[in-house]
Amino acid sequence: MKSSLALILVSCAALAADAPPDKSQYHLFNPTPPQWLREMSTDRPDKTESPYTVDAGHFQIEMDLVNYSYDKYNPARDGTIVRTWGIAPINLKVGLLNNLDVQLVLQPHTYVHTSDPAAGVSKQRGFGDLVTRVKWNLWGDDGGATAFALMPYLKLPTNQDQLGNHSVEFGLIAPLAVELPAGWGMGLMTQLDVVRDTTSSGYHPEFVNTVTFGHDIVGDLGGYVEFYSSVSAERGSSWVGTVDLGLTYALTKNIQLDAGINLGVTRAADDWNPFVGISWRF
16 A cells, blocks of 8 residues: 555656646746747748747747749730849747747848839849737647737838838737647638838728648658738739748757748739748757
């Protein structure tokens, strides 16, 4: 009897030692210990944001090494072609609390080459706009079949060479993650943007919705397929829709490589947009 009681007490002690602590005690200046870090989750490479935050006191860098987009504008068969290169656009993230992180999105260098049969060739290059975001996870950050977050953001007009509309814009992103049977994962996102009118006379709302499905392929290699939709309330605007495909590879538990391509399925979308990128947590 005594030996059985002792065995039970030892087992309970072992379970208590392995159980995660109350992670709400951790913050920027009291980082989450490495053994209690959640699995690394990124807001890339798909367009559907992740509801999972960076652990308190830790940093995460997510970036395209390079991306390229090609768009042949042809509503009147005028033959205009726009080619855009993005060099190292980056999202810098830091965990403030266990369920709260802050992000700074930068576009260090963008190059746009426009070939217009009527107006000739024009080139734009320089720094892009700056976006600040806060991600607040409401549930599921440290486990569960679902997870949900709210992400308000603010865009500041820091662009050079007419690469933006020189207007402050803002919005709210709401991502949801759902675990599905057979190892599948689903992400859903709805987003409300408040955007400057093309005529700069005021603002109008735009509505973004996405759905993505992901699954491991072999080992640390995973893949996803996604549908993206953006609808503007501005008069005369067109629906933007894309189908997105990509791969991710977990080089380590803190480093992820990715590559993919976004394919336009509506006239207003870019025709195709390949990219390669990396994410790193420390």
